[in-house]
Amino acid sequence: MDSVTQAALGAAVAGAVAGRKCTPKVLLAGAALGSLPDLDVLLSYGDPVSDMVKHRGFSHSLFVLMPFSLLLAWLWQKWRPTCFSFGHLWLLVTACLVTHPLLDSLTAYGTQLFWPINIPIAIPSLFIIDPLYTIPLLVVLLASLLWRDRMAKLCTVGLAVSSLYIAWSLTAMNMIESRVEQQLAGTPLAGQPVFITPTPFNTVLWRIVVQDEESYFEGLSSVIDGDTEIDFLQKPLGTWPAGLASEHQQMLEHFTGGFIRYEQRQSALVASDLRLGIGEQLAFQFALADNSNEWTAIEPIRVEGAKARLAQIPNLWLRLLGSQDIDANLCHISECPQEAVPLASR
Structure with a gap:
């Protein structure tokens, strides 16, 4: 705190x-x-x-x-x-x-x-x-x-x-966990790792991250939602280069419980902690490898992520109050181009 x-x-x-x-x-x-x-x-x-x-x-x-x-x-x-x-x-x-x-x-x-x-x-x-x-x-x-x-x-x-x-x-968190379990039941994501945490400054609106082998799914759910169905955005999880040893990558994997996204930016491979942030605004991002010639582990470099903007606060506030129009497109919050996907259709 x-x-x-x-x-x-x-x-x-x-x-x-x-x-x-x-x-x-x-x-x-x-x-x-x-x-x-x-x-x-x-x-x-x-x-x-x-x-x-x-x-x-x-x-x-x-x-x-x-x-x-x-x-x-x-x-x-x-x-x-x-x-x-x-x-x-x-x-x-x-x-x-x-x-x-x-x-x-x-x-x-x-x-x-x-x-x-x-x-x-x-x-x-x-x-x-x-x-x-x-x-x-x-x-x-x-x-x-x-x-x-x-x-x-x-x-x-x-x-x-x-x-x-x-x-x-803790009670609100348990409510959201129950919603997620019910929604994932019978889908390919049933039993996959799930991370649930409150959005900034409250315990009413919660952020959910679900992982599978190649993607992660991000959604929002408010404890006062009338419709408890959660709209998720599917995003690529990325992979760490096979056979490349990095003590720092292993440290991050252990510390985050595996909730890491890997993304190539120019010649650098950036690892982002999926637990801390929302959308593309992830608080901890590090360049851990370079591919100028071939993949090589490098000394970690802290990478600045997308900055939160005051204009996003009204959207979060409306979503907290149960306005699920915001869920249909998390781009209102994170400015990412993916479309929301119903998990039941996968």
Whole structure:
């Protein structure tokens, strides 16, 4: 999630755990602790693919954060004595640190909760920026500064509201999963890999990506659609050159769970993460090979994708509200020429 959300979550968690001992300084310390795991963005791993794959790695690992919280609490108690017992202080530090990666694991990017075991965890029920999750936390934090005798209770209320929103997001995701399963049943795509994630800033409109061997299918579905049939666009998946070894390509395949598109642009072969973006506006694209003479793996180069435009927001908003005219042609969103195809006809 974004840094504002993580700081707000850390502050609210600190306030709730501190209880009657909560003060503005405790909230500030919680915000700092909640932001701490993301300091790994300051590290460079040598190339853009490694920077992407290894972000949310060791600094988000429960195996690292748990002992680190013990050390941090001990140092805090030793050098800055507080009114908290050591156990209470350790619980506060641990809760602020651990809730950060747990929240991150609910986004499409994925989080290595069990590093050094290389298993990215992603349950993408939240977009990386979601005001409906963040605003309740910010409101209760502001209110707690105005009514300081109720700090802990207000922080607890904020966490309860935000947790209910997470529960809703998981419920909405399950609704969309059921729609997709029903629509794919009896088609050649039944049982194929499916990725479902919310579109920007909401949990009402969801993006669906379905893969087969040579193509992927992209569609939108809103939880308030009257007609639950999803119109999909079929697009080429592309292939990686046979016999060409690339550590970075293997890293991306593992990190994305195989949701990668390969596309030749001039002499370069560009790999795009299909999980993050919409249409042609994919956030992470890398040139991994070159075909000037023959296919050769190269050091990864970050490639800029198509930029989102403000003019696209009304279309997404209308689609969120259930206007399925937008589904008939995703070009309104992504400006791609393919036509929507009914999966039942394949």
